[in-house]
Structures are given as C-alpha cells and as structure tokens.
Amino acid sequence: MQNRVGAGIFQPYRNLWKLFQKDEVISEDASWIFRFSPYLIFALTLVIGSGVPFISLHAPDLLNGGISFMPLGDFITLIYLFALATFFLALSGMDIGSGFGGFGSSREMTMAALAEGGLFFSLLAASVAAQTGNVFGMVENLQTLPLQSFSPLIIAFLAFFVALLAENSRFPVDNPATHLELTMIHEAMILEHSGKRLALMEWAAANKLFIFIALGVNIFFPWGVALSLDPGALFASLVFFAVKGGVLLLAIALIESLMAKFRIFRVPDLLFTSFVLGVIALTLIITF
C-alpha cells in the first residue's frame, strides 16, 4: 500500500535469536515476580499448546498413557490457564513501578475481563453443539455434524474471532508494533523487559496467537483434522491446517492494514458485541 517492502516471515525468529544472545537490564524496583513471570508465561503457553488439537485428534501422552494431556483440553481449563498467564503478565507490568507498565496492566486486565465473555460463550456454544467439553472431543464430534448445523457456529466463530483479536493485542484493540501511549496494552507491560526475558515474552505472545488460530480453525472449521496417527493422514491434515490457518492469518493481516485502531472506550462495545454473538449462537444451538 505504501510501496514498502516488509521483513521476511522469519524475522520474528531472528529477533528471538538476537534477544537470547543479549545481556539483560532489570529494574532495581523489580521483585521476583518480574524475574519469574516470563518463565511461567512461556511454560504456560507450552502447557496450553499441548492440550489443543493442531493436526491430530490424539492428545499427546507420556509413559504410554501414564500422563495424558487430555485433561488440559477442557475448554474452561484452557481459558483459565490463559487467564493465569495474563495475570502474571499484568503483575510483572506493575512490578517495575513505571506509569507505562501500570497502565498497560490496567488496560490488559480490562480487555481480558471483557473479552472473556465472547471467548467463553463461543467455545461453550461449540461445546454444546458437540456434546463435550473437551476441545479434542469437540473437533471430533463437530466433524460428523451435517453442514446446515454450522450456521450458529459461524456466529460463534465471529464472537471467537473478536476475542482472538483482543486477547492477542491485535488491531483494532491494540497495536502490536508500537510502544506509543495511545496504543499501549501489551507492549507497555513488557517495556522494561530485555534480553532473554523479552524473548520469552515475545515468544509466548506468538505461541498464544498460534494456539488461538488452531482453536479457531479446528473447532469452527473442523474438517481435515486427522483422526488417526497414520503419516499420510497427518500430512494431509497439516496441509489443511496450513490453509485454514493461513486464511485466518490473512484476515487478521487485512484488518491490520485496512482498519484504524479503536479509541480505548470504543473497544468494550466491540467486546460486548462478541459476547452477545456468543450468547446468540448458544441460544440458537439449544433451541434448534
């Protein structure tokens, strides 16, 4: 649009590599919360990621089923694990005692609290349609549903998509690319992080977006996810996933290029709309 050439798609990885090489500066006001949070938040995204179907419907397990990752797939547990990561992110934003971090935390918690309605109800609608609370089960059961039962799920997906944008600090809620006061939510909280802690925070944010994409495309468009662990089926499933995820990412990219960020007090309207859409989807599913 402005005839500018963007960085390659591997630029985030180069950034992470660079940040891991660097020394750190930590504020003298920071407590153990600040030092501990990046590890926890990053580990949490890995934990959540292991409980979400990407290309296979088999939840990973260790020791031949001794430790199953299945319970992580409960959608309430997923949502609350994400909320736990947000909680520590916000605390580490407040820990360094700068105005930026504090306001970032305040806004992040505000947005997270309001986005939870749409996120929860969209997944609840899918869960009721699929008659199970586990996301693996949801994908499996929704695959067998006839196409006409998907119309309420499309509404639920819209609700989910708005929650995705808000939870991942995307346009029109937040601008992931700047540190300006007007747009500061996520970036403001990690302003004081540097070196490996910044790398972990950035990486965790990227993981979170990836998990949301996987949840969105696999639950609301469940076709193509492999039912068996057969290599051929897994490969086909990977292609399906790449296409579906690519479309969703393209939609996000389009929104970021075509839309301006909302004024902060306009965002709640959007999030309440997402919540109402979720409730409508749920109502349609339980009525018909």
Next chain:
Amino acid sequence: MDFFNSPTSILSIIALFFIGGVGSVFLSRIYADNGKAAGTFAHLAALLASLLGLITAASVLFNGQGIFFTLGTLFSAVSFDFRVDGLSAFFLGIVSIIAAATSLYGLSYQKHFYGKYNVGIFGFFYNALIASLMLVMIANQALFFLLVWECMSLASYFLVVYEFRNAENIKAGFLYFLMAHFGTIFIMFAFFLAYKATGSLDFDAWRNSVGALSPLMRGLIFGSVLIGFGTKSGIIPLHIWLPEAHPAAPSHVSALLSGVMIKTGIFMFVRFFFDFFPGAPMEWGLIFLVLGAISTLLGVLYALSEHDLKRLLAYHSVENIGIILLGFGAGLVFFSLGLETFALFALAAALYHTLNHAIFKALLFLGAGVVVSETGTRHMEDYGGLIRLMPYTAFFFLIGSLAISAFPPFNGFASEWLTFQALFVGISSTSSLVKGVFIFSIASLVFTGGLAAACFVKAFGTTFLARSRSEKVSKAHEGGWPMKVSMGMLALLTVVLGVFSTTVIAALVGVVASMGLIDPLTYRFPFAEFISARDQFANVLPLHAVAMILLVIFLVTASVIMWATRKRKIVIGKTWDCGMPLNSRGEITASSFSRSLITIFRGLLRPTKQTSTEYHDENMRYFIKFQEIRTEIGDPYRQALYGPAHRVLTFVASWARRIQSGNVNLYLSYIFITLIALLWWAAR
C-alpha cells in the same frame, strides 16, 4: 477414636471455649502485663478447641456415624438437642480449620492491642464467637438455635466494635447490629410459621413433616428464610452491613466473619430447602440463581471500585456467596425437575465453594491483617513495595489471590469449574425461562472470573509491588512466626484442595447424599456414578494431572532456558522514567487501575466525581493552591431501599406518638380498654 465420635467430644470443645473465654477475663485482671497472658491463654484455648473440633468433624465424616444427644430442657421450651450429621460435620470442619488458623495467628496479632484495648475482653468474645459458630451448626431445636444464633451475632458485634476509639467502627457496628436483628426477626418468623405448621420446635419433627405444609405456608417460610439468612450471608441487596462491619473487626476476626460466619446462612439454606422441607418448587431455585448471579457480578464490581484493602476483600465475600448460591440454586432447580444426580453435584459444587472460599478468604484477610497492622492504614494508595519487606506475607497473599481468581490448579478453580458444569446442565432444559436464567447465571460467572482477576492484580500489584508510596509503609516488617505458619497452612490447603479435587468432590457428594435425599449407601463415594453422569456433557477434571503437567513443563523449560542463557549477564538499572524524576507519584494507583473498568460499567456503578479547587488569587484563577478530587460510587441501596424504609419508619413512629399525651389518666384508660378486650377475647 470412640472419644471423638461421642457427645463427650462436643462437650469438651464447648468447655474449652468456656475456659478460654472466662480464663482470659480472669487472667487480664490478675496479671498487669497489658493482657499478654490473657490473650495468649484465650487464643491457645481456642486453638486447642478448634483442633478437637476438626478431629471430631473428620471422625463423623469418615465413620459415617453421626453424634446425636440431648442435654435436657429449659422452661420446657428450649431443648438442648445436638445433632452432628454429615452436613453439620462438614460445616463444623470449616469452622474448625479457619478458627485454628486464626487462633494461631492471633497469638502474634494480639500484641497490637497491648495497653490500648482490654485483651481479656477480646479473648472472651473471641471464644464466645467460635463456640457459638460451632453450636449454630449442631443445634437441633429452634429455640436453642435462636439462642446460639443470638450469641453469635452479639459476640461478633462486640468484636466489630472492639477497637472502639475509632468512631467509624462504632458506626459500622451499629449498622451490623441493626441488620443482624432485622435478619433475626425473619428467622424467628420462619421458625414460628414452621411451629404453626408442624406443631413442634424440634428440627427432627420438621424433617418428618413431609407433605404437612400447605404451599402458601411453605412459600412464607421459604421467603422468611431467604431474607433472614440472606441478611447474614450478605446477598445483594441485604449486604450493606458486610463491607462496613467485616473490615472494622480485628483482621483475624474479619477472617472468621468473612470466611465462616456468612456461611451459617448457606448452611441454613441447605437445611431448610433440602433437609427440613425438601421439594421446593422450581421457582425458588430460579430466585436463588438470579440473586446469586446479581450478587456475584455486582459484588466483584464494587470490590473493583474499592481502595480500602479490607473492604475490597469484604466485597469479594459478597461475590463468592453469589457463586455458592449459583450452585445451590441450580441444585434446587434440578431437584424439583427430578434430576437428582445433577442436583447432588450442583449442591456439592456449592459446598465445595463454601469450603474453598472460607480457606482462601481467611488467608487473604490474614495477609491483609499483617499489611494493615504493620503499615497502620487500610488505604491501598499508601502501600507499595511490600514484597521486599514482607516476602512471606506477599507470597501467601499471592497464593490466596490466585485461588480466589479461580486459576488452575488452585481450589477456587475446582469449585468454579464444578459450578460451571452444574450450570451447563441447566441450559439443556426444555423451559425457555429456565434456559434464560441459566445462561444469565453462566454469563455473570464468566465475567466475574475476569473481573476478579483484574481486581486481584490491582490488590496485589498496588500493595506489594513497585515502590512504597508512603514513609510509614517503607518501614513495615514481616509478621511473627505464628502469622507465617497460619497463613502457610491455609495456602497449602488451597493447593491441596485444588489438586485433589476429584477426591474432594466425591466426598462432598457423599456429604450431600447423607442428608437422606437419596439412599446414602449407593452415594457414599459415587465416583463411577459421577463419571457416567458427566460423560454426556463434559469430561471430569483431574486437576492433579493438570498440576503435574504444569509443574513438569515449567521446571523443564525454565531450566533449559536458564542453562542455555547462563552466560548472559544481568545489569541492574533504573526503571525508564521518560526524563521525569522517578518517584512513587509516577506509579499507577489502585483507583486509576480500575478507573477504566468503572467507566465501562458506569451504568451499573454510577460513579461520581467532585472537584474542588482553591486558587492563590480568587480573582485571577491561574495558580492553583490546592485541588481535591473525590470519586465515589453510587449507592442505590441506601438511596432507593433503606432511605425510603427509614423515612416510612420515622413517619409511622411520629404518627404513633400521638397516642402518648403524657396524661396518666389516658394511659390508665388504655390499660383498662386492653383488659376488657382481652377478657372478651378469652371468654369468647
């Protein structure tokens, strides 16, 4: 073990409290050491009695053998009947756990009263409060119950106004006193109606009165029970005393009030609706759901707008009572629809949250107690940086915050999860009214989760993180070892009760089933039943697996990253200050943290802002000398409910005053007329 499963055990608990209370008063008279001996004695006695109570409760729960006995009657009306069944034992256990923790904590906390207030009197009312709390749970006759209920209200009143030199405490105490008795009137009315209907004051007789009540009578009883015990529980709009009275009491008493005393209301709800007169129409369940949903959402919103640490916690009690009522209401609805299995789980969810809330709320109040007593203020805008000065308290408060914000794998999550599952069952009902109410309840619980997390980021962040905002706060110290041990014990319990949630849920279903709703033998530990009941809708929650995966992945990733980056240096620098001097004024405050949420919910909260400015020169308004901004939250309850009620009362009173002329002859004629009327009525 026979001793603990016998009346002797119950009587020795009461005797210990009696000795502790009376001994405390005596010791404070004998030793002139500012009450150190008296307070220590009182707290130790209470600790011992609570431990005994805990063992007794556990013995009843595990043996499945209740304790039933009577101590004779007084004036042939009050009969001292005791009944420790599964439900009583469960609540007795909650009282005992919390009382044990607060009594241990009190050993260290009492030093703030030395020389200022009479510790002997404190010891007396403290023991009286715990004793009456326990008796409320096990009394089995209406008048006996009312007696101990009144003891509980009075003892807690005196503890609320214990620090009487603060005028605000007296005011809060008076409001509490008024509301407590407002509630008691309705409780007495309910008991009276039940007596009319069944002809007995024995709770056992009420249990056996199946079908003896007309629908109107039952409706009246349930209505009075709802208002009477709802006042004690702090259901919105009957909550106005709660955020005033709970913070006014000494902190470990606040923990008892918020953790345990408000649960007596829940206990009696379960008794009345499921035990005494089961089979309430479905509408009652819906009423409880709506009340619960409103209390939950409004409670957390009011908590967000607070910047007094203890009031914030008190409002969270309103919120959590709402969550408990959601489970309870769902249970009532399912029971009336004949879905007994789901009713059991919904009720188990309510009881689970009752237990969990008692533990994490007591933990948070104890943590707040250390902060408040060390800094001398409850105002959150003055705190900051306390994590360095009191690391243990900060850590335990963080655990409490995580539990109350319902994060896995802590106990708050387990019970909220179960409540969610119960509510999900309701949305597949056939009636659209029921569906609507359940969706409303789910929505309020969802938003409450997010808002509670926001509120505790605010509470923990402004209290413990960043830099101190006042001189006094920067000189605070950690509390003594009894405080650390008691908080650590409760913090451990929040983890244990969360991680082993499946076992706890199964045991709780056993407690609920022991009330006789369903054949207790088949439901003693109905784990298989639980799984098959849940299979149609959701999977069970093995929170221990979640906790283990979380721990393992965290440890592995953290150590790998630390090892890989071991050569990187860490430089300590200053926070980026944008060129402004870095002081505490630049930090975010508690009020500004929640300002955006308050603005978003202004329709419900009705915030007001008052600015008053004083200038150096009134004619030339350029240089501001002093500016004050007051932000407040609207109080619709006082304006729309209690204000008009008060005006009506004054109007009626002034009207009734007309019959009092001061003339003795007139009064004599009143007596004469009354006498004639009574004679006529007797001879009729």
